[in-house]
Amino acid sequence: MAKIKITQIKSVIDRSERQKKTIEALGLKKINQSVEVEATPAIIGMVRKVNHLVAIEAI
Numbered sequence: 001m002a003k004i005k006i007t008q009i010k011s012v013i014d015r016s017e018r019q020k021k022t023i024e025a026l027g028l029k030k031i032n033q034s035v036e037v038e039a040t041p042a043i044i045g046m047v048r049k050v051n052h053l054v055a056i057e058a059i
Helices: 017-025 039-047
Strands: 001-010 034-038 054-058
Touching: 001 039, 017 039
Parallel strands: none
Antiparallel strands: 001 034, 001 054
16 A cells, blocks of 8 residues: 555644544644555545545655
Protein backbone atom coordinates (compact mmCIF):
# COMPACT_ATOMS: atom_id res chain seq x y z
CA MET A 1 0.00 0.00 0.00
CA ALA A 2 1.02 3.56 -0.63
CA LYS A 3 1.57 6.04 2.18
CA ILE A 4 -0.25 9.35 2.43
CA LYS A 5 0.44 12.44 4.49
CA ILE A 6 -2.65 13.94 6.14
CA THR A 7 -2.46 17.50 7.50
CA GLN A 8 -5.24 19.15 9.50
CA ILE A 9 -5.87 22.59 7.98
CA LYS A 10 -9.08 23.65 9.72
CA SER A 11 -10.38 23.58 13.27
CA VAL A 12 -12.89 21.04 14.57
CA ILE A 13 -14.67 23.70 16.63
CA ASP A 14 -18.39 23.82 15.65
CA ARG A 15 -18.11 20.45 13.85
CA SER A 16 -20.20 17.38 14.61
CA GLU A 17 -18.98 14.94 17.25
CA ARG A 18 -18.56 12.32 14.51
CA GLN A 19 -16.15 14.55 12.58
CA LYS A 20 -14.20 15.37 15.76
CA LYS A 21 -13.78 11.68 16.54
CA THR A 22 -12.74 10.90 12.95
CA ILE A 23 -10.00 13.56 13.10
CA GLU A 24 -8.86 12.14 16.44
CA ALA A 25 -8.87 8.58 15.05
CA LEU A 26 -6.62 9.72 12.20
CA GLY A 27 -4.11 10.81 14.85
CA LEU A 28 -4.57 14.57 14.47
CA LYS A 29 -4.87 16.85 17.48
CA LYS A 30 -4.25 20.40 16.27
CA ILE A 31 -4.12 22.55 13.17
CA ASN A 32 -1.05 22.10 10.90
CA GLN A 33 -0.21 18.75 12.51
CA SER A 34 0.63 16.02 10.00
CA VAL A 35 0.60 12.23 10.13
CA GLU A 36 1.86 9.67 7.65
CA VAL A 37 -0.33 6.58 7.31
CA GLU A 38 -0.86 3.65 4.97
CA ALA A 39 -3.58 4.34 2.39
CA THR A 40 -5.94 1.52 3.40
CA PRO A 41 -9.62 1.58 2.39
CA ALA A 42 -10.58 2.39 6.00
CA ILE A 43 -8.24 5.39 6.17
CA ILE A 44 -9.35 6.66 2.76
CA GLY A 45 -12.99 6.45 3.87
CA MET A 46 -12.20 8.43 7.02
CA VAL A 47 -10.37 11.09 5.00
CA ARG A 48 -13.34 11.45 2.65
CA LYS A 49 -15.63 12.18 5.61
CA VAL A 50 -13.43 15.06 6.78
CA ASN A 51 -11.85 16.15 3.49
CA HIS A 52 -12.93 19.76 4.12
CA LEU A 53 -10.78 19.81 7.30
CA VAL A 54 -7.60 18.13 5.99
CA ALA A 55 -5.08 18.25 3.16
CA ILE A 56 -3.78 15.02 1.63
CA GLU A 57 -0.45 14.36 -0.12
CA ALA A 58 0.82 11.15 -1.65
CA ILE A 59 4.27 10.09 -0.43
